[in-house]
Amino acid sequence: MPDAAQDSPDGLLVEALRQLADVQLELEGERLRRMSVEGLFEEVLSAMSDGLILVEPRGRVWRVNKSAADLLRRTTEEMVGKRLRDVLGPGVPASTWELFQRDRRGRLEAVETVVLRADGEKVPVSLSCAVITDPDGKVVGAVYAARDLSQTHRLLHELERAEARWRLLAEVGDLLGEELDPRDALPAVCERLSEATGCHAAVILVREGRFVEDIVLGPGLDAPVSELVAHPLPAGTALALVVRGARVVHAPTLQPDFPLGIPGWPARSAALVPLMARNTSLGALLLFSEQPGAVGEPAVGVSELVAARVSLALANARLRESLVELEAAREAAQSRQDVIAGLSHDMKTPLGVISALIEGLREDGSPQERERMYTAMRRQVQRLRSLVQQFLDYSRLEGGHHLVVHTQPTDLAELIDRSVSTWGRNHPIEVDLEAGLPRALADSERLEQVLANLLSNAVKFSPPTSPVAIAARRVRKTIEIKVTDRGRGIPPADLANLFEKFHRGAEARGTQGTGLGLYISKALIEAQGGAISVTSRVGVGSTFTVTIPSVP
């Protein structure tokens, strides 16, 4: 290629320029070689980014570079001739003797220490020192190299803070996750936040965006907060502003009369962070201190992270709650539908019996047969009426109403007699009435409805020949009626909720009934100022006890 280049005028020019450049480089190398050692030394010093200080053996500053002047914020002139200790501050080996004291070779490498700037500010540095000797091995001084560590320290500090935040958040997450209801974890969360920030922490929970639901206090806090619960947030306070405005309020310094929202807390520094679930306000996280300026930016940052974590847990819990409520509502609707379907089915049997009897009456029959049929029809009409009554009672109770009763002096002997004649037709019933029983203050029709329910149950769950007993006696100002059967008894598990609606014990399987009888009976007896209860033993039988006020 050079041959080809030399053939052209351009090639000649390039070659000439290259030779010229070589000459130039040669000249500059010569200049460097010709520089005095002193000049070169100055160049090297000023080129170093570390602060360099040369000292005489006894510790007086001899030379410093620009980086050292910048690091210490002093001029070179200020430093030269001074004792090293007056320049760097105490804690630095200030003479060659001290250097040898510290290290046999007179060398220290990368020792972390603090030096003082002209204005008294402390700067963390990495300091390296070495004794300087001449070619004969005689000590002529020492060199100190200081590297500014403040940037590194700042980064390390940031890292530590990030790690602490991360640890706090992880702990808060664990605390919230441990409880079935995250609200139960809030005292512990406040405690951790309080430890992490050195401030008081509290959580204010609201319902429907403004009613105080609960106030959870961190450690060392006390305030008459229960007065606030169930009331709207106090208007015109920082708390109300944060919850409604859904924004963070940070007030590093507060006047003592600042309307924080929680009376009795002398906050002189505070931050309030809203707790949000989607667009709904759940409350606020409050951080405060009696010391002005104590709640700083880092504390607010941490609080915001904790608030986000708490909000998430609360939102999830509310979602779970609403799902449970929805499920309960769905079940209630299903139950109502079951009752209506059950009652409709129950009506089919009496309807079928009545229809069949009407057909039967067309056929010839003896007067006795006809009488039996009329009696059966009356019974089935009564049964239909009672089913309709149950349906009405059930609707009233479901609508949250009480059952209406009309009490008046009632002869219980007569009433019990009537019930027994109905239910004792096909099953033995023993009657035991105390002599001279006072009259009851009762709704005779409704009381009879209850007795019919108890007697029919007793008969239904008794062996065919085992008698059912009904007894009545005076107990102080009431009359006590007991209906006892010797059936299989009610297992304890069923006994507890026997008077609940839709409750049908295991024994009731395969028999007709809506599960409303005892539920309505209880409401009816209570409406008459009485009470109903049950005792039972499996394998022995059950006793239902009704007490009803007697006429004074």
Added chain:
Amino acid sequence: MTVTLLVVDDEEDVRLSLRMMLRRPGWAVSEAASGEEALELCRRGGVDVLILDHKMPGLAGIDVARILRGEGFRRPIILYSAYLTPQIEATAEELSVWAVAKEDVEELMDTLRDVTENGHRKQDDGAAG
């Protein structure tokens, strides 16, 4: 020839009403108060048509039908109940059992006339197993 109808129901008034309604020439009505009793009577023989309540203490009607079909009882069975559900009706169908709602006496009578006078049999071939 007299056809014997067995009415099975735990309620006496139901048995009474059917006994009175079914007083027709050529029909004789006997009664059972439980599923267990009905099984005994059917096994003893002489039952031509079974009218069976479903919801009874002890053996339910559909279970009585299942047992009898299993034992080779090929006579007509009518499940006469206030508590028919699609599941029970499906089971009844499988067992070649008529299902009639309890308030519907006309349908009961029609079904009875079908099975006694016209000799109608419900998918009888598959039933006895």
